Amino acid sequence: MNIKRKIAVVVTARPSYSRVKTVLTAIQQHADLELQLIVAASALLDRYGSAVNYIEKDGFVIAAKVFNVLEGENLTAAAKTTGIGILELSTVFDTLKPDIVVTVADRFETMATAIAASYMNIPLAHIQGGEVTGNIDEKVRHAITKLADYHFVASENAKDRVLKLGEDPEMVFNTGCPSIDLADEVLMSKALPFDPYEKYGGVGAKPDLSNGYLVVMQHPVTTEYQDSRKHIEVTLEAIYKLNKPTLWFWPNVDAGADGTSTGIRAFREQHQLPNVHFFKNMEGKDFLQLLRHSQCLIGNSSVGIRECAFLGVPVVNIGSRQNKRERGGNSVDVVYSQERIEVAILDAIKKGKSVSSAIYGNGNAGVQIAELLQKLPLQFHKTIMY
Known part of the structure; x- marks a missing residue:
């Protein structure tokens, strides 16, 4: 009997869903993968557009919902929201027992996902690491890179940056950004x-x-x-x-x-x-x-x-x-x-319009990522590269 590898993907905000939608589809359609979709934070809230409604409308089954956003939209609320996220996601991961957790980009809720998975010895895959922006998102993004075991980056410069952070070259892949799949x-x-x-x-x-x-x-x-x-x-x-x-x-x-x-x-x-x-x-x-x-x-x-x-x-x-x-x-x-x-x-x-640029991929990231999630060795330890 073929046992499917369980992939938990955490979606925490409306842009995160667009960033990862084609990955969700590719995982769901893969014969050897089981999608465990977790929807959390502002993706559940009406005032930010209720992204969860679009997720369900697209036919995805949600394995768990995590309500962890504190009102206030200030620095204290962001820090506390991250803390609550760690508490709640730890419980969800303990229940679902995924083989790999996938986290997206650079938001404070993404940090909660990475910390919870790392402390529970669950292999962590990070989409869109290695980029720079010069604000708090960059700190979060690079911190998640050091917590993650697999890196699905969106550009060659991002790949180079992740490697300079000391990550194993065998675990860093320039798949392009899954959002470009939709743009294509x-x-x-x-x-x-x-x-x-x-x-x-x-x-x-x-x-x-x-x-x-x-x-x-x-x-x-x-x-x-x-x-x-x-x-x-x-x-x-x-x-x-x-x-x-x-x-x-x-x-x-x-x-x-x-x-x-x-x-x-x-x-x-x-x-x-x-x-x-x-x-x-x-x-x-x-x-x-x-x-x-x-x-x-x-x-x-x-x-x-x-x-x-x-x-x-x-x-x-x-x-x-x-x-x-x-x-x-x-x-x-x-x-x-x-x-x-x-x-x-x-x-x-x-x-007017400019020439199309493939700097962030050419439209096939979702399938690439699903294939890698199926075949990569399950590991939650680091190979020292520096």
Whole structure:
């Protein structure tokens, strides 16, 4: 009798699901693997878009749910949320007894996954290690690299960095980013295939999108969280002054999110924003379709650096959140300046789409990762490489 290897994948936030969706599918379809999907943290919360609803709609069976987010969106809440995550995930892992735990990227909830698995001697696989951004995410990402046993990185530079951290070359693989798998599916799309207002609701005006539109996704910066309201107000002023059809997405759960959200609500009440519509969340593929047919993405989301580079979508990247991350040819960096943001947006619209960049993969990461999870030796100890 063939015993399937049990793979526990922990999804903690809406971007994490898009990052790992094709991996989940490939694991689920693999004859020798059993998927144990754990959904936790902000992925379960309505105020951040209830990513869990999209996960269930896509047909994935959830093995466990972990509610561990403390309200407050500040540094103390983030630290305590991490601690609660360790407690709760330890219980889940003890119940499910996975052969491998998979954790994604660099969020504080991801750290909880890595610590719990490591202390329980469960082999840990990390997706998207080795990258740099210059904020708290980088500390978390590199810490998880040292806790992880297998590394599925998204670029050659990331692979080199993981190796320089002393990891075993036999356990480091440049698979590309699984989110590019989804982007590849929409790359050749000729028109937006759905009405975003009808399908996703949201609030605000409903501008005509037929002659082009902007997309905004701006999160707080954890190392600058006290300035999150000031930061978002600069972007709001620029978008208001340009007065172009704009689809704006709500921020994530990071420290400073209260300031970002409050800034948006206050500005919206004062100015009405006659050409802006707000969404909490979208299915990953629909969001990429929306980006694919937009004129420009504005903000500081990594989707601008990764998926938009592959899709050739112009990006105005604001501030330090993506500092030092590898770039394709689609983005321009600006400081928090209303005038500079406006100029950069108009210039991006004028230049139009850029050439697709495969810097973060070419669209087959999910299958590669599933195959590696099936054949890699089960180990939770380190081979010293330094």
